Amino acid sequence: MDRYNSAESLVCTLSPQGPVSCIRPMAAHNAAQYFLENFPGHTLYAVKTNPHPYILETLYESGVNQFDVASLSEVALVRKNIPKAEINFLHPVKNRAAIERAYYDYNVRTFAFDSVAELEKISASTNHSKDLTLLMRLSVSNRYAAHSLTGKFGVPSATAITLLKYAAKRCERLGICFHVGSQCLDPTAYKIALQKIKKITCAANISIDIIDVGGGFPSLYPGQEPAPLADYFSEIETALTEISLLNNCEVWCEPGRALVAETGSIIVHVDARKNDLLYINDGTYGGLFDAGLLGFRYPVKCLRKSGSADLKPFIFYGPTCDSLDVMPGPFMLPSDISEGDYIEIGQTGAYSSALRTPFNGFDKLQEAILEDAPMISMYNSAESATSALNAGKL
Ligand SMILES: Cc1ncc(COP(=O)(O)O)c(C=O)c1O
Structure with a gap:
């Protein structure tokens, strides 16, 4: 597995078309x-x-x-x-x-x-x-x-x-x-x-x-x-x-x-946007089961160098035809996010890749190692993680 020092550097190097499952x-x-x-x-x-x-x-x-x-x-x-x-x-x-x-x-x-x-x-x-x-x-x-x-x-x-x-x-x-x-x-x-x-x-x-x-x-x-x-x-x-x-x-x-949980991030691509709906290339039949069926919200970050700093709530749709492939969130992302942007979805190390299926042919997955810290942590900077969560930044 290739190593990157952050999700941003992975996207810059690979411009991946499918989701990338990352391990820290x-x-x-x-x-x-x-x-x-x-x-x-x-x-x-x-x-x-x-x-x-x-x-x-x-x-x-x-x-x-x-x-x-x-x-x-x-x-x-x-x-x-x-x-x-x-x-x-x-x-x-x-x-x-x-x-x-x-x-x-x-x-x-x-x-x-x-x-x-x-x-x-x-x-x-x-x-x-x-x-x-x-x-x-x-x-x-x-x-x-x-x-x-x-x-x-x-x-x-x-x-x-x-x-x-x-x-x-x-x-x-x-x-x-x-x-x-x-x-x-x-x-x-x-x-x-x-x-x-x-x-x-x-x-x-x-x-x-x-x-x-x-x-x-x-x-x-x-x-x-x-x-x-x-x-x-x-x-x-x-x-x-x-x-x-x-x-x-x-x-x-x-x-x-x-x-x-903290060991995982998934990097996804925005395939389409319709108002507050983002159609991304991974979903409940992929690595985001808990975000769909259990309604878990994961921390998210838009991976781009410039654009609006205003955040607004979005709902995710996964890539399959099935209407269960929806992740209600809400996920806070830049208001001008659009097709072609990449998103890092954090805290996906548990019950994520273990539940992945090839449904609808969405079975291409890259894997990579990330060397940076997880987006939030119970272990190192619990205080700063909690304040980031409370401020709605994630
Ligand atoms: C027998 C048993 N032990 C441990 C676990 C791990 O639980 P958790 O991920 O909530 O720590 C499970 C999860 O279903 C379980 O069934």
Whole structure:
């Protein structure tokens, strides 16, 4: 991949006709360092968020050596790129063949479950091996999340104790995991979930070896300004002190978005303008899914040397024929923006290229590395990022 010192210099050099997906490795490194130094436990990376080998390698080189995967393909991808990685198969519903191959071919020992049927499946597919680490996915409130994951997975409190006792006989190490929902905007969510674990572990009188607080840690987007990550970590640390944990109980987290959102920018071209509608060459079937279906606003910047400094709100349409290919924003851009201009769309490192499809033939994508800082950051200049967001500049 070619390197550029900014999106502007990339556009000057390439005048790209298709979208360019950019990676900022320093942003992944900074985020990893922050989690490794401040989270009160082990940090795993949720591979689904952005499985690009360059991201996996950057995180590994920065010290993240445990990975949360959701499929056999992700198991194989991580093993191929990082042979020494510790891989944890934390999707609560898996196919038997996937469990078997993960265990026998890829040396995976950690699996999640949320039912008796899944436990029995894991047991049968590993020939009733006892060297397993099994994590029960608990159902918890997702009320503070911008993107709720509730409903699909998770054991309700009422059946948790029976299931934990059943699992304890089938593994070497037993854990509980949960997910408060993606882009969780209030640290209280983790406290509420951990209080639920406290009640269950007291009533079950069972030793828990791992508590995995999941993902959900937020990133910065215009219109969504979460508390600093330090507040999330201290809320978790305080809530953990109230649970009687074994001395050797490990605490894990498995962030996706917070580790990699800042690593991505997409450079798009304006193909047409109709009043406040901009027709750009990437969209919800490409790298901008969250801007469409979830209505996320990304920070944007028009990449040109001169023109109006007045900003006005725009709606984006993507390149396909489908009317779902709309990103309502609003995105603040120069009032005289027109066909032929380029836009940098920031904070696209999470759930962006991972969701890209070739729908309608829009499958040409260039990739590049950018060496400058992300447009906004939770890690370095959080204060200036927040003031830029508040001033409506992004
Ligand atoms: C099991 C699991 N862990 C971690 C994550 C990462 O979540 P986030 O990107 O919100 O941190 C997800 C996302 O869906 C998940 O399903």
